[in-house]
Amino acid sequence: MIWVNLLLVVAGVFLMVSAVKYSLLRLFELEREKTVLFSSNYVNERHKKIDQLVRIFSVIVLILSFGAAILFFEEYILLVFAVSLLFILAELGLKAFFEWKYSENPKRSIVTLAEMSILFAASILVIIYFMQISF
Incomplete structure (x- = not known):
């Protein structure tokens, strides 16, 4: 039953x-970004390099923290979720900064910040939900 609830939350957050992205893009008269799964639209080469460093660092830290959580601290598995949330927020914050500072359309950073806010709020709700279930 927990997985059904989690799936519903993920679907709701995605919708x-x-x-919100569709509404803000129409409001600011911006075009949709054409992205492929697990790719990113980089504003410039510096953004690409920094983003790749953040992704590599996040994968290493997540693998280490997940391994430590499984081997030593099973009750701290939510910590891995929180760490992954921080890296997602860092990546979206980096994207918003480069869109605001170096992009031809600085309004696109508002769309990214809105996406980041929704993901953060939904993740906090999921963490609170799982903390209530586990205790």
């Missing part, structure tokens, strides 16, 4: 992010 909410999509609706």
Whole structure:
């Protein structure tokens, strides 16, 4: 039953992010970004290099923290979720900064910040939900 609830939350967050992005893109008269799965639209080469460093660092830290959580601290598995949330927020914050500072359309950073806010709020709700279940 927990997985059904989690799946519903993920679907709801996806729909909410999509609706907010669509609304903001229409409001600011911006074009949709054409992205492929697990790719990113970089503003410039510096953004690409920094983003790749953040992704590599996040993968290493997540693998280490997940391994430590499984081997030593099973009750701290939510910590891995929180760490992954921080890296996602860092990546979206980096993207918003480069869109605001170096992009031709600085308004696109507002769309990214809105997406980041929704993901953060939904993740906090999921963490609170799982903390209530586990205790």
